């Protein structure tokens with residue numbers, strides 16, 4: 001998408017922007033009021049399915065010296081890990097199920113099956129990424145501190161290696177995520193509080209230890225003669241999960257059409273403008289129910305970014321309404337089949353490994369500076385962690 | 396609500412630890428509960444076996460607790476019960492009406508439906524046998540010492556009978572119901588729980604005197620009338636449970652006569668120490684909202700007001716569902732007036748107020 005096209009969104013008057021905000025608030029209020037048994041049934045069914053799948057996979061792998069058992073067990077275990085990370089862990093830690101007041105499915109104590117400690121994820125993802133979505137210099141999810149994803153990021157010869165870093169990131173995504181909240185950038189600049197760093201490293205160490213011990217010592221040992229087969233199966237299942245989650249997550253903000261923002265954009269942003277930034281900065285993909293389940297409903301990335309803490313099973317319905325708003329107000333709604341979305345993302349990664357003068361178009365434009373400054377009285381009330389941004393908070 | 400796991404032997408403990416290494420980040424219970432929901436002690440659970448009507452609007456729930464439950468509660472204690480209604484868990488606390496260690500491994504609570512209490516109404520009228528509920532371990536110090544004092548008096552109003560029932564049944568079972576007076580007030584006869592059983596009990600035990608008082612006709616028992624009903628009450632150790640005005644009146648009376656040490660009271664509503672924190676700005680989680688809170692608003696209320704979804708149960712400081720670690724600052728416990736401020740100390744948000752600025756680790 002060319003830079004000029006983004007102006008489609010500056011055609012909106014302030015009144016229209018606020019009207020869009022009100023419509024979205026209404027959608028939110030309605031879903032909040034409707035939450036009930038059907039939503040609980042969704043999450044408990046998925047949790048039961050996931051645990052059965054994990055158990056079946058582990059048991060099958062006791063016989064992993066037989067190739068069919070290896071294959072079947074690996075696929076089951078990998079799928080269980082994907083379901084856990086995407087539809088269960090990610091969404092639970094966003095607080096999507098907190099309304100159930102159920103201590104067993106609650107953002108305050110959920111720990112997920114990956115190397116990053118939940119507490120750090122809630123900071124780096126729930127807070128930093130969801131608050132500062134696509135704002136250059138603020139949102140560390142733009143390229144994960146490893147890849148250059150915007151023409152407005154400085155090019156260095158390091159970026160020539162992007163195709164390689166990208167492949168490595170995909171394979172070992174879990175580890176990239178584990179180190180994410182450390183903020184390598186800050187460490188490099190010497191801006192990191194050493195006490196916090198120590199605490200975080202210890203948390204990561206503990207979590208990594210437990211995860212690795214389970215996958216690479218305990219289960220292989222229990223498989224006896226199948227030791228190495230189970231080890232390789234568990235490794236493969238983790239890679240499977242890594243590549244899948246990497247791909248889903250990269251399709252959320254990097255297909256053509258998803259806009260990046262500059263820092264000034266944040267300063268006097270109203271709640272309604274925040275909504276707009278989420279809509280323009282995110283991208284959906286299309287597919288069947290199973291695809292959406294396995295991606296934690298992140299094919300509805302736009303809806304997820306508007307309402308990160310509403311139950312994931314509602315996103316499909318919300319999408320119909322959001323799309324209608326976009327149509328009525330002439331706002332772009334970026335979506336497409338998964339392969340197309342990922343293809344565009346990959347193309348951007350490749351292109352931006354080169355300096356700007358070597359490439360022509362701008363796959364991830366930066367939105368122009370907004371129209372006017374607000375005075376203090378017009379500013380939104382202090383924004384809470386967006387995952388918990390309910391109507392009560394903005395009142 | 397998280398009770399310490401009960402491992403009877405160190406072998407069991409080691410098995411559990413090994414199991415945890417296999418199921419991390421979950422616990423083995425999370426998988427076992429797939430087979431039988433009662434096989435989890437991560438959260439105590441129970442299955443409702445029977446719902447026995449007691450009066451028009453009260454019923455006894457007989458519950459079979461799952462793993463991790465200890466049957467050695469003291470008669471007079473209460474438990475927390477969490478029930479799911481339309482996808483959401485609601486917690487309340489009720490006194491156990493059963494005596495400890497009954498055969499069949501069940502416990503029972505007796506619930507009276509309150510006009511405004513939709514949960515009590517649901518428990519009395521809507522709970523199907525077979526329903527799985529969450530439980531919180533027995534707590535409370537409204538208990539009778541063992542061996543009991545020689546002469547006892549129980550002053551009871553309305554649903555205050557439930558903890559007393561548990562005590563009386565235990566005394567009966569142990570054969571120590573030797574010199575006990577029960578003064579039990581209810582509005583009218585049909586409204587009196589356990590009436591038949593109590594009458595039968597007083598028929599069987601010479602030492603057990605049962606005064607029925609129907610307030611629709613006789614009016615509410617005033618402390619001054621005690622002498623008429625139980626002339627030797629000054630010689631008795633007294634336990635009182637019932638509506639707050641009744642308890643207040645008796646507490647005053649006992650205090651005036653310098654006998655407050657001989658009165659044991661159970662209140663079903665939160666009594667605060669009357670102290671206030673100074674208030675301050677409270678931050679809910681890393682990067683979460685920060686709000687100004689006065690010294691009287693609980694952190695739970697303040698968080699909910701700010702749009703934070705926080706876990707809660709009883710909202711009166713007994714179930715520990717609301718516990719969160721305090722990342723920084725100091726808070727005051729409204730009940731005791733005690734201050735807490737150790738970093739990462741767990742505090743109960745439902746009964747804590749801020750003493751200056753503080754941060755909760757959510």
Ligand code: FES
Nearest residue numbers: 708709710715745
């Ligand atoms: S909610 Fe029960 S102790 Fe706080």
